[in-house]
Amino acid sequence: MVPLRPGDPAPRDPVDVLVEGTQVTAVGPGLPSPGSTVVGGVREVDADGRWLVPGLWDQHVHLAQWTLTSGRLDLAGAKSPEQALAQVKERVEEYPELPVIGWGHRSAGWDRDVTVSELDAVSGDTPVVLISGDGHHAWLNTTALLFLAMPVRDSVVREAEWFAAYPRLATLVGNDGTSPEAYRRTLDHAASMGVVGLVDFEFSGGVADWQERWAAGCDLLKIRMSTYAEGLDDVLTRGLRTGDPLPELDGRITMGPLKIISDGSLNTRTAWCCEPYGDAHRLEYPSGQPNLSGTELRDLLRTAHRNALEVACHAIGDAAVAEALASYADTGARGSIEHAQMVNRADVATMARLGIRASIQPAHLLDDRDLTEKIWGERSARCFAFRWMLDDGVTLAMGSDAPVSPLDPWLAMAAGVHRSADDRDAWHGEQALTPQEVLAASVDGQPMVGAGSRGDLALLDSDPLAASDSPADAATALRAMTVAATWVDGQEVYSAF
Template sequence: MTDDIFLQGGRMPGHEGTFDVLLADGRIRAIVPNGIVSTPSRSRVLALDGRFFVPGLWDNHVHFTQWAAQGRRHDFSGSTASAGDVLARVASIVSGGGAGPGAGAGLGSATGGVGASDDSAPAPLIGFGLRDGLWESPLDRAALDAVAGARQVILISGDLHCCWLNSAALAHFGLAGHPTGLLREDDCFRVTGLVNDVSAEAGDALAAEAARVAASRGVVGIVDLEMADNLAVWRRRIAAGQRDLRVAVGIYTAHLDQAIEARLRTGDIIPKTGGLLTVGPFKVITDGSLNTRTAYCYDEYPGLEGQPGSYGMLTVVPDDLLALLERATAAGLVPAVHAIGDHANALALDAFERLGSGGRIEHAQLVAGADFARFAAAGVTASVQPEHAMDDRDVADHYWEGRTDRAFALASLRASGALLVLGSDAPVAPLDPWVTMAAAVGRSRDGRTPWHPEQRIAAADAVAASANGNPLIGVGMPADLVVTDLDPLASDPDELRGMPVSATFLAGRPTHLAPWATALA
């Protein structure tokens, strides 16, 4: 048993005075005004000097393995104003000769029999962060071939719903002859799944570092919605010693039979994981995304009128969706339905109303005016990612013109009575709850005018939505808490984005300590 921890002289946002907090046996055992009790004899002491206590933060929508792999890939997010910008960047990387940060990422051993790997060939160039929604010229495989040559190039969009491959990469994945090299939705997911299929040793090492970084930002838990056998992955990681995060693992249709056979139920604690691993939701993707123009909408996308897919893509028809939700719910799994376009959200709400037992809608980016009230009435949580509004505001203004008053509409969702939980969708946006909260509170970034500021939510609501509904720490709660240098309720959005985090505790155990606090370690 470790010593208890006695945190002295901290403040709670929205409350006067300073407080001492006792962490013992994984719980918050006492919160008392500073100085009225003596230090418990077996406690280690950390004087906070007026810093702030915040509940431990969760990211409710993460693709963790992909997020962890980002450091080994080329970041194209700052060079995607046009196809020409991307082609110039690819040419520069290829001409440099070295593999760079995108070295391999396990691709050569992860083809699943699709194509042979040539050890003498240059490592594949893997990039991320493309946003082609506003490009004037279409993606052209021949143009990518011209700058990449024989080197495989896989460029993954910022929204993860499309990727652009050159001929060498297409051939490697058994897709030779594809006219443009632009793969959308399931075709893209198949390729990125193979790219992400690194060795257990390499993937776990990257995940361990990503977990440490997350803890340094006050994160105590994630809902991992990677398209993988997440339960097996995280059992292995925790058995190997990863203890920096609580993880709720998402289950996809491919693993639904396995989960039902194992009698897994949402919220179950997985044995032999120290309480860190629980069963999360059952995830179904019913449409695409805005940037890829596959979010399923009532209105056609400008420029695509009359073409196949002009309204986006509905990837699961309503009857099939209801059947999946009924089967999962009967087995004790809470459904989480990906819906971005307004028509997709309406159909998801239809299914939840027929289901009658609630669940989650992931993203809820564009919602019809009459549908906001349906969330609360059907017991559906809105699992939303505010930073997406900052990434996609210009794309939304173009493709959802005249409808953006109900896009990324956090205030409207909350006013309707819907429960909000916040996340990042990392690697689509950074796995950093302070970035998420800043977008929710400020609706702005990079000095731009706030976008639909009427859809801001209060800082207190943003904190609670990032902490599983807990606005403040409390006696008896798990000792998952964060110490920040600034008051999150009094900080402006820019201060929130860079919030200094001095300490993170998970079940009373420090997972992050700033240099001034390392004496506690």
């Protein structure tokens, strides 16, 4: 049998797949059975004609925040400050002794700015922290501001000040929501969707925290641990380079990139753009702004490159993307643009020329569609420009940015294929991808299941590449996908059998 190559159609008839150790060693019909002398002692799984694909990766997760989300006050449906305040008031009245941590409101769609004083009026002395759905600002009451040792003000806390304060939330709510047991539940759920690996961009924590979690049962999936500038000294002191196993642990958890948040977000109108926002009259910075100067950004990239660390540079606005790419070119650093939400056409070609990956989160477009049209207008044609990227040769790596979007690779793939969350036509359907392209962007560069490929596998109950009548139908099928089993390094981590 001629070995399959990437891009070849799947076999018409069922085949056997042999995994030995951490690798697939053979694929073909009629391989020796587990009882033979060639493959003695191998466990056999009867897949009953199901579809086997390389295991999925989520390339952008804030794992602690996602793990905590289930216990937070869900404000995603709040259409106004008044609705959010009513939910807070109800929670405080029900549990007056417990802090309120909310998540998910999208204040960019509200008709006014909020104040601390109105939150104080419904919360009293109960600490309240309401984190925006993009994670880039938080609306705190005075009690929470004081508890987290932050200056009292009557406005929200944004960007770098909020990122610095976030780790102190544990002093307010404790660590129960991010205990090893809670992490393990999150990892189990990810495995049930065919996920074999995650890139963790959590703001707090580091090597010591992962050593503790790993020993306490969180050694289920493959993890790449990132660092921010605040944790960089510890990483450099340990001599860790991107791809190195973390010390005292097995090779499934490795050092990832240096994460840099170079600009803000659409929802907070802090993404750095080449032109002003449509409602610039409301803004202190009409075009958004960078979080770092060009010199500061390049210094971080040089340090990372000098120490063999890749960089994951958050850049949402088109000006931020251009500056990030210029910084990569000036320093020789390698890595990714995280989000690349609005891009200029020429910058996509530059991304390809420099070999910089686009780490994309297609499910964001489902939430951001209407707001983008409102405040970026015709620039929406340059948003989530996945087709431009792929056609120009940019490597795509898909993820969720959980908890900004759910940790659900099938939702992300569906969004990339159809670009709509409702009955409306696809939003800029010219930028849509095919099911094969979104799957290829979700498997961490593993092009197929074949001899020599990794033993990271997902067994699906239906064909993810099945012919469909329209992108909408293909997206519906992807969202409905169910997983029968998942293996990491040849070891079963989930089974529905």
